Amino acid sequence: MKKLASLLALVALLAGATPALAGDDRPIAYKKLPAAARQFITSYFGDTRVSYAKVDSEWWDTTYEVVFDDGRKVEFEKDGAWKEVSCKYSQVPDVIVPPRIREYVAASHPGQKMVKIERSRREYEVKLDNGLDLTFDRSYNLIGIDD
Template sequence: MKNFRKITGAFVLTFLLAGGFIFAQDKAINANQLPKTAKNFLASHFKGVAVGSAIEDREIYGVDEYQVYLVNGMKVEFDSSGNWKEVDGKHQKLPYAFIPASIRNYAAKSFPNTYIVKIEKERWSYKAELSNGLDLEFDRKGNFKRIDD
């Protein structure tokens, strides 16, 4: 009887996990369906650059994130509330207005003749990739921590 319960429990657990993967899906959406915060970010920092496509990443519990592909090749990821998580310029210089000043200043002073091509905002830190391929890590306040290998 104990073996039957273990097998049944394992089957139920497997079914629930598989169900999570089945219901988690990406959905193409219109740029007008993005959260207001995301639309404002794009209008402010990518003025005149059209949205090529927008993807809503859905999980069982709701929207996890949005991925926006701009016609100039750049990609912007937003959280479920529309706050930016990552901006990837695909080797193009990013607009700097949304990047914390301490990060912009450190990159310009320490690595002249380069520019930021990608930035990620994580829970406790920022990661910035420069045009020369270096990856820089900063704390949540924008203070330089290290060069990431």
């Protein structure tokens, strides 16, 4: 019984300490971003001033977030590949949206702007300025619509 109580106490202690140790969200200098992330920013957001950059270090993953003065935001993977681009008050740059997704949006939702795009290993999610969320698989086939 003492062993069980000791084990439960240890599990409770570790469960309480793990969240405090896992997340480390801190500001970083622009020059400390991965080279691929800096190149992406220069290519597609070169005309906008960076407000701040931060790194989020988890036990199993590291991501970077860059916020611009005009409110646009880009999130990067640890290798510098873009993960999410959010443009509240403008449009996501067309050149970063896969052509088949651009074509679908232009044909099926004319006049709508893409204000956010997010990609994962399995899918792309695009948010339009009318609030509609479109989900595409890695072959760029529409697999979901959420309003």
